[in-house]
Amino acid sequence: MKPLKEKVSITLxxxxxxxxxxxxxxxxxxxxxxxxxxxxxxxxxxxx
Numbered sequence: 001m002k003p004l005k006e007k008v009s010i011t012l013x014x015x016x017x018x019x020x021x022x023x024x025x026x027x028x029x030x031x032x033x034x035x036x037x038x039x040x041x042x043x044x045x046x047x048x
Contacts, residue, residue: 020034020035020038
């Protein structure tokens, strides 16, 4: 069975990381969960 999640490594600008960390904390999510959430939202939006 294929895993539902895959680990990836990306490089982000420091200011982007700081902003996302703050937004994730406000949303009570981990950094990874929040990035996954906003990427899914972007994908759904761009498919319409």
